Amino acid sequence: MGKGEATRERILEIAEAAVLAKGFGATSIDEVIAEASLTKSGFFYHFRDKNALAREMLRRYVETNDRLFDDIFDRGRQLSDDPLQAFLISLKLLAEIMADLPSGHPGCLIASICYQERLFDREVREMTARSVQDWNARFLGVFEGIAAVYPPREPVDLHDLADAMSCIVDGAIIMSKTLNDPRRLERQILLFRSFVKLMFSPNQSPAA
Amino acid sequence: MGKGEATRERILEIAEAAVLAKGFGATSIDEVIAEASLTKSGFFYHFRDKNALAREMLRRYVETNDRLFDDIFDRGRQLSDDPLQAFLISLKLLAEIMADLPSGHPGCLIASICYQERLFDREVREMTARSVQDWNARFLGVFEGIAAVYPPREPVDLHDLADAMSCIVDGAIIMSKTLNDPRRLERQILLFRSFVKLMFSPNQSPAA
DNA sequence: AGGAAAACCGTACCGCGAGTACAGTTTCGG
DNA sequence: CCGAAACTGTACTCGCGGTACGGTTTTCCT
Known part of the structure; x- marks a missing residue:
């Protein structure tokens, strides 16, 4: 598993927990990237938008x-x-x-x-x-x-x-x-x- | 039923449909009041915040x-x-x-x-x-x-x-x-x- | 009818979060 | 060691929740 893939997995794991707890609409990208120790740019490098994340x-x-x-x-x-x-x-x-x-x-x-x-x-x-x-x-x-x-x-x-x-x-x-x-x-x-x-x-x- | 109460009911009905379709976090007050033909001020006259609406x-x-x-x-x-x-x-x-x-x-x-x-x-x-x-x-x-x-x-x-x-x-x-x-x-x-x-x-x- | 309270309207503002743009930098693999 | 992958940093737009507050209309009661 490359480094990028590992980051993707980390984002997905954190996002899933957040979405199940608060709903998709109320899950902020800022909060996900904070927990994943990532920047906003880093996030959008992996997912073009929130819908891609959902998929x-x-x-x-x-x-x-x-x-x-x-x-x-x-x-x-x-x-x-x-x-x-x-x-x-x-x-x-x-x-x-x-x-x-x-x-x-x-x-x-x-x-x-x-x-x-x-x-x-x-x-x-x-x-x-x-x-x-x-x-x-x-x-x-x-x-x-x-x-x-x-x-x-x-x-x-x-x-x-x-x-x-x-x-x-x-x-x-x-x-x-x-x-x-x-x-x-x-x-x-x-x-x-x-x-x-x-x-x-x-x-x-x-x-x- | 007074007029205020009727408005409250109208807001609640519209909000409920929206929340069930999109979730609470993604339901905007602006959209609810637009459908209810109401202003923001009017909304906050009836509900102090979104949590009061939820209740x-x-x-x-x-x-x-x-x-x-x-x-x-x-x-x-x-x-x-x-x-x-x-x-x-x-x-x-x-x-x-x-x-x-x-x-x-x-x-x-x-x-x-x-x-x-x-x-x-x-x-x-x-x-x-x-x-x-x-x-x-x-x-x-x-x-x-x-x-x-x-x-x-x-x-x-x-x-x-x-x-x-x-x-x-x-x-x-x-x-x-x-x-x-x-x-x-x-x-x-x-x-x-x-x-x-x-x-x-x-x-x-x-x-x- | 009149007056007070209830039920709004208008406007201006703050802060936060999604998303864009884009240039620059580090890290990894062959 | 070079190029691509994997990021960082900054700066911006826009919509939304929420506040503040003064003004206006509507309703209801006496």
Whole structure:
């Protein structure tokens, strides 16, 4: 990694934390460059404007999350051949990772951008839409695999179930941040896990 | 309603739409007053600063939502004496209302504030936390009523279930806005409805 | 009707942050 | 050691939040 690239990464990291805490519109370049020990000229050498910064931040964020999901679901499949069990394991892993974040989840950049849409150009908004759709498609694949083996107890649209994954995580992040209680995120993920388990588990009376 | 109060309402309405679309930090007072046909002096006559505006916006938003929930859950209870059925009816009503919003849900002000927390004073942040807790408590009461009659199929913490309500709505609003597809919100509410139904329905084999 | 208070308007100003322009300087890699 | 990459420094424009304050209209109450 060249020196320039390292600086870019440093800027992006600082900017992301600031944007998640205060919003994009309220994040000043002056403050970012102060923390990065850089001059304004230095900043604009790397990013032509604030929108370029947003694009790179988003690209970085999506990439990181994609890798995380890849890891988690790969591990789930490694640990069980059964698609339902594999998914339940993955969800547990996800919950653990979220619980282990030192000061809670810093926030979802897509949600942050969503609430400031008019600030960004079309390209950024298309990137957010695309990444959400990608995640939905990923989960849809998982649920289709499960449903092929275990018919759902209630009639359920697998698309909606796939969407629910992102919805719950995003919603729970907001609640965790608002109430300043990081554990809520973990608990909501585990609750969704219960739901999936209940939905696809073979129909039988509970052991007494 | 006096004339001053009407102006205040007009300002709040315009500001809310702008904040939900662009974020608080990026919403300029100049633009708000232009749309409200008001001068800067007029604005500062009503609100001492931007934080006072935020406080009033939030108060208004919470009040509106509280009334909506009151209505919906009252109607549910009117239409069925059974707590589970009443809740399922209320959720259906909620889904319908969300689906009928002409251009989709405009956004959750609490989520918007959450992603710009550092912009607001302690009072505003405490108001958001308090209102979320109130909603959670409301739903907890509902689920306790249901669980008293129908023991849940899976061991579930009713607090988590109550939290899930707000999480899903908030998350689904974000997805709806990001994908520009208002129907997702409705569908997620109905999916949660299926979950509750499945969780508390008496254990029996499905009719063949 | 009249008068006081409420609800504004106009103007002038300050400071901060985004962004531009551009010339000069350091640092790194081949 | 040379050229490109990675910056620094300075100086400027413009829009926005916010202040100050005097003047004007509108409303409401007696």
